[in-house]
Amino acid sequence: MTLLQEPPFITLDPTGIKQVTVNSLAPRLATFNGARVGLLHNTKVNARQFLETMTEVLGEQFELGEVVGPVLTAGEMRMLATPDQIRDMAERCDIVLVAIGDCGSCAGCSVVNATELEKLGVPAVVFATEPFARTVESMSRRRGFPGYGHVLVEQPLSSATAADLRRKSEAVLREVLAVSLGSHQN
Amino acid sequence: MSETAKIEHTSVLDAIEDYFERGWTDGLPVVPPTPEAVAQFVARAGRDPDDVLIAINETNMQCTVEKAAINAVMAGCKPEYFPIIVAAVEAWAGPGWGPTPFYLGNATTGGPGQMLIINGPQRLELGMNCGINIFGPGTRANATIGRAVRLILINALGMLPGAFDMAIQGHPGKYSYCVPEDEENSPWEPLHVERGLPPGSNAVTVLGARGPVMVDERSHQDPEGILAPIARMLVALHDNSYASGPSVLVMGIEHARFIAKAGWSKQQVKQHLFEQARAKAHPDLRGRGTADADGLSSIVRSPDDFIIVVAGGSNGGMTSICPIFVSPLGVTVPVA
Numbered sequence: 001m002t003l004l005q006e007p008p009f010i011t012l013d014p015t016g017i018k019q020v021t022v023n024s025l026a027p028r029l030a031t032f033n034g035a036r037v038g039l040l041h042n043t044k045v046n047a048r049q050f051l052e053t054m055t056e057v058l059g060e061q062f063e064l065g066e067v068v069g070p071v072l073t074a075g076e077m078r079m080l081a082t083p084d085q086i087r088d089m090a091e092r093c094d095i096v097l098v099a100i101g102d103c104g105s106c107a108g109c110s111v112v113n114a115t116e117l118e119k120l121g122v123p124a125v126v127f128a129t130e131p132f133a134r135t136v137e138s139m140s141r142r143r144g145f146p147g148y149g150h151v152l153v154e155q156p157l158s159s160a161t162a163a164d165l166r167r168k169s170e171a172v173l174r175e176v177l178a179v180s181l182g183s184h185q186n
Numbered sequence: 187m188s189e190t191a192k193i194e195h196t197s198v199l200d201a202i203e204d205y206f207e208r209g210w211t212d213g214l215p216v217v218p219p220t221p222e223a224v225a226q227f228v229a230r231a232g233r234d235p236d237d238v239l240i241a242i243n244e245t246n247m248q249c250t251v252e253k254a255a256i257n258a259v260m261a262g263c264k265p266e267y268f269p270i271i272v273a274a275v276e277a278w279a280g281p282g283w284g285p286t287p288f289y290l291g292n293a294t295t296g297g298p299g300q301m302l303i304i305n306g307p308q309r310l311e312l313g314m315n316c317g318i319n320i321f322g323p324g325t326r327a328n329a330t331i332g333r334a335v336r337l338i339l340i341n342a343l344g345m346l347p348g349a350f351d352m353a354i355q356g357h358p359g360k361y362s363y364c365v366p367e368d369e370e371n372s373p374w375e376p377l378h379v380e381r382g383l384p385p386g387s388n389a390v391t392v393l394g395a396r397g398p399v400m401v402d403e404r405s406h407q408d409p410e411g412i413l414a415p416i417a418r419m420l421v422a423l424h425d426n427s428y429a430s431g432p433s434v435l436v437m438g439i440e441h442a443r444f445i446a447k448a449g450w451s452k453q454q455v456k457q458h459l460f461e462q463a464r465a466k467a468h469p470d471l472r473g474r475g476t477a478d479a480d481g482l483s484s485i486v487r488s489p490d491d492f493i494i495v496v497a498g499g500s501n502g503g504m505t506s507i508c509p510i511f512v513s514p515l516g517v518t519v520p521v522a
Contacts, residue, residue, distance in 0.1 A: 008194035011201050011218045014210050014256040016342035018246045076286045077512075080244075104293035104352025105512075112244050131352075135293075138349040142245045 020144040023115070026123045028182050029095055032062035038093030039069035040085075040113060040124075043078040045158040046165065047100040050127065053165040054097060057173055068092045079109035086113065090120035095180055101128030102157050104135060111139040111148070118145065125179055127172075129155040149179030190252060192221070205260070210341050212333065212361055216260035227255035230265040231272050232522070239272065240279035242289045242343060245350065249275055249342035254334075257341055261334035267312060267327055270390050271334050273521045274302055277392045282517040291394045291512035292345045297353035297360075298394035298511040300335050301434065303495055304366040305378040306388030308521060316368035318499035320436065321359070321398055321506070332362025357397030359508075365497055371439045372496035373446030380452065381518045388521040393493075394513030395434055398506035399423060406503075409445045413455065416505055417462035423509055424465070424485045431463070431485035432515055434493045434508040439500040456489035491515060 029035055037055060041047040048070045055067055071089065073081045081089075089096050098114045101107030107128045114124035128136050130152045140148035151172050160168065195201040201218035205211055217223075228235045228251055235252035242248065251272060258271050278288045278300075291298060309316060315325035323329060339345040347353070353360070369376040378389035401416050416435070424431045445455060464482040477483045486492065493516055498504060510516075 007196045013191040014341035016248045016253045103295040105290040134349045
């Protein structure tokens with residue numbers, strides 16, 4: 001490098017971004033009535049309990065079909081689902097609820113799990129706590145689903161009581177319906 | 187190298203400001219990576235610039251030899267430092283770690299930095315500091331090699347704080363966390379030899395670790411007396427559900443010499459700490475062995491969950507504990 005070089009002074013881009021194809025969302029549900037609802041959770045504290053509470057809240061509004069799971073992710077660090085788990089959930093469910101993103105790795109991995117389901121034609125709903133909004137948005141872009149609909153739950157979840165889980169689930173019901181049902185666009 | 191975008195600036199200072207604006211920095215000014223400087227680094231590695239060192243499927247980000255070189259220039263490295271950086275990035279992706287767990291270990295709220303432990307004659311040839319102020323500022327090779335891997339994480343691999351890197355607090359070692367072992371003053375075999383590489387060879391060991399916690403013990407010369415407060419600190423650091431027991435112990439020369447003078451090997455130190463660093467077992471606590479009659483178990487499963495390297499000044503008794511977090515117990519690879 002010389003400080004006396006005539007303009008333009010040329011430098012190189014340090015980023016390692018690979019080009020990604022923009023994917024289409026799976027078709028959304030017409031209604032939760034009769035829908036087979038899959039529950040896919042990681043090892044984070046209260047992830048399973050949150051999904052069960054959310055299903056209870058949904059069940060009070062709709063005549064749900066079979067509830068599949070809860071299924072614990074069996075892939076890397078118990079954060080990622082295995083390809084077999086994704087295929088199995090895609091075959092057995094009309095929609096899958098995916099939780100929880102309340103850490104950097106589990107928020108990113110929840111989006112990976114959900115977008116793999118979307119690629120197989122099954123809509124998925126990612127739940128993350130509010131501080132991880134940017135993680136979810138960034139990962140959605142890098143997975144080829146820019147603007148992917150997700151549901152942000154009030155932080156914290158790991159120390160939440162059963163009553164807290166109920167309140168937090170009720171608070172996001174409207175958002176769950178918004179990203180799950182027919183009118184939703186990516 | 188043809189696919190890498192070239193950026194035009196009116197001056198060097200304009201380039202530095204532009205890299206700030208684009209977020210291509212750790213928060214400090216970077217050396218503008220000119221094509222000529224980058225080419226020197228790539229040539230030094232003797233590798234195809236398009237060779238992929240690590241590719242992370244989850245995020246669709248990757249680091250090639252060229253991208254590693256760009257970030258090493260930005261960090262302020264000399265070309266002769268670059269083989270260490272290439273070896274380190276490949277070790278992240280290689281056997282014993284791998285791109286997906288590596289991504290998880292850098293996304294975590296737990297906040298580890300990427301530590302490099304440097305062994306072999308390269309330390310002296312590159313003018314690295316193994317002594318006084320080992321974790322502190324002042325030496326170009328220590329500072330910029332550690333900084334280069336952080337810039338690779340931020341820029342090439344997209345681990346931006348607040349997006350993919352969600353460390354609740356992180357620690358200062360996330361700017362640079364490079365520890366050359368003081369092989370010349372250590373009473374024991376260096377880490378890479380302990381792990382099966384030839385004496386006199388060059389190596390780097392990579393792992394994720396939280397910040398160093400200093401244990402200041404200057405009142406004992408016997409191994410038990412020196413190691414007692416270290417064991418107590420290990421317990422204190424690991425007594426909650428988000429901690430794990432395995433740790434790097436960066437042992438100061440005075441501690442190492444007194445312990446070795448009493449006839450203890452490095453393995454005996456690990457065994458002693460394994461036995462002494464005990465805490466109450468709890469179902470949420472990871473990495474614990476079986477509880478004894480008092481309900482206590484070692485904070486680690488094996489003595490080899492402790493890595494011991496000797497470094498730092500000879501001017502006092504101090505050992506630092508660097509807890510390993512969402513990481514293997516160090517991957518040691520040769521440096522070409």
